[in-house]
Amino acid sequence: xxxxxxxxxxxxxxxxxxxxxxxxxxxxxxxxxxxxxxxxxxxxxxxxxxxxxxxxxxxxxxxxxxxxxxxxxxxxxxxxxxxxxxxxxxxxxxxxxxxxxxxxxxxxxxxxxxxx
Amino acid sequence: xxxxxxxxxxxxxxxxxxxxxxxxxxxxxxxxxxxxxxxxxxxxxxxxxxxxxxxxxxxxxxxxxxxxxxxxxxxxxxxxxxxxxxxxxxxxxxxxxxxxxxxxxxxxxx
Numbered sequence: 027x028x029x030x031x032x033x034x035x036x037x038x039x040x041x042x043x044x045x046x047x048x049x050x051x052x053x054x055x056x057x058x059x060x061x062x063x064x065x066x067x068x069x070x071x072x073x074x075x076x077x078x079x080x081x082x083x084x085x086x087x088x089x090x091x092x093x094x095x096x097x098x099x100x101x102x103x104x105x106x107x108x109x110x111x112x113x114x115x116x117x118x119x120x121x122x123x124x125x126x127x128x129x130x131x132x133x134x135x136x137x138x139x140x141x142x
Numbered sequence: 143x144x145x146x147x148x149x150x151x152x153x154x155x156x157x158x159x160x161x162x163x164x165x166x167x168x169x170x171x172x173x174x175x176x177x178x179x180x181x182x183x184x185x186x187x188x189x190x191x192x193x194x195x196x197x198x199x200x201x202x203x204x205x206x207x208x209x210x211x212x213x214x215x216x217x218x219x220x221x222x223x224x225x226x227x228x229x230x231x232x233x234x235x236x237x238x239x240x241x242x243x244x245x246x247x248x249x250x251x252x
Contacts, residue, residue, distance in 0.1 A: 068244045069186065082239055
């Protein structure tokens with residue numbers, strides 16, 4: 027079974043530029059998550075989708091971050107404009123069940139973002 | 143106050159040792175608990191879920207103490223391959239909110 031795919035794997039941009047990340051979850055997984063992991067910290071949930079609806083985006087900095095999951099499959103996360111403190115690994119995860127709290131989250135390899 | 147707190151370590155132990163980590167959570171309404179493992183520069187992977195009655199998977203034992211709001215992970219007969227960062231994860235069931243701790247780093251030495 028194919029895992030969660032993410033691209034690009036690495037991205038270097040200058041502050042105030044825009045960047046977008048793409049995620050393709052495991053086939054059939056209803057729930058998709060985007061996390062931000064800063065070096066030395068645990069992943070922080072940015073946004074959670076259930077099919078194509080947003081379940082939780084309370085920790086998403088909405089002035090600069092946006093995400094969508096059209097058709098309930100692939101998802102994109104965008105940052106515009108980027109700040110130095112956005113340098114982190116952006117992890118996408120998916121889980122099978124609609125009632126997701128008891129289900130395993132499968133993570134993709136992440137996108138490493140460096141903002142200069 | 144952080145939702146989930148862990149001792150960052152590192153815990154440096156010899157092969158064959160037994161080591162235990164604790165993780166405390168702040169919200170008494172938390173419903174689901176997990177331990178994830180993260181290798182250096184890799185993605186997190188589920189190690190085990192933590193059930194109210196406690197559960198064991200080979201050399202790994204997880205316990206939940208709701209009264210004191212902490213979960214624990216015990217690793218027996220440590221292997222070199224157990225070297226990793228162990229992340230504690232808590233979720234509020236109905237809200238589907240997941241909170242990760244910052245992780246506890248384990249180094250198993252020959």
